[in-house]
Amino acid sequence: MTLLEMAGQLQLKTIHCTEEGVSVTGCYIGDLLSLVMSRAQEGQAWLTVQTNINIIAVAVLTGVSCVIVTEGMEIPEETAQKAAEQGVSLFHSEKPSYQLACELVALL
Amino acid sequence: MNNNIITLHYDIDGTNFTIAGQASSNIKKVLKQLGVDPAIIRRTAISMYEGEINTVIHGKGGVADIYISPDQIRIVFTDHGPGIADIEKAMQEGFSTASAEARELGFGAGMGLPNMKKYADALNIESTPGEGTTVELIINIHS
């Protein structure tokens, strides 16, 4: 499923969406960056409550298909800017990570 | 081989937790341009990011020197921070002395050094408490 389809189905707010063709292959939930670096796989959507600028670096380095900030956590402007600069797709949701993950997996 | 080595140098600011990752993102681009295998680029970038973050949050800033030859990528982080008293303990998964401030940003899982060990082909740490730490990462390009 493409990022755009996913964002639509899950009613995500788009902060930045890079490539229309990118497909989401799975899901990883994590808030400790080193664990994410160790476990997240390329193509997965990464669900987190972290919002600081380092999440963009982690997304670039792991090659996840996008970052979805959950629980309605507020995304700082510098994180949004960095996402656009680095071409990282970034979305926002009011839902808890687990609920969103269940909904996402049901779509795949 | 010396004539074939690309060297890069980065200063790593120890005062700002939220701008780290710059050097690793850059290296990722350089390696891509050099046509290095994507799996190797990923291992290099992840282990380098962990080293960069450690230099910021534990080492209070320092430098990274990168040497790229046709055979291997060698990355050396040097800082003059507090040093590591017990390296074996620091290498254990889950061991962390990260500050509350660093933990709030998502650091402090105690997985950085284990990740570096997992993703690099060699990891060498030298440290003197009170003087600083040198961390060397080697990633082979042709395995």
Ligand SMILES: Nc1ncnc2c1ncn2[C@@H]1O[C@H](COP(=O)(O)OP(=O)(O)OP(=O)(O)O)[C@@H](O)[C@H]1O
């Ligand atoms: N450059 C350094 N200077 C001083 N101490 C260090 C340095 N690098 C690592 N350490 C020590 O080793 C510990 C383990 O490092 P490691 O990278 O595995 O975990 P962490 O940085 O605490 O958390 P994480 O990497 O998961 O965010 C650190 O908490 C710190 O005590």
Ligand SMILES: [Mg+2]
């Ligand atoms: Mg670390």
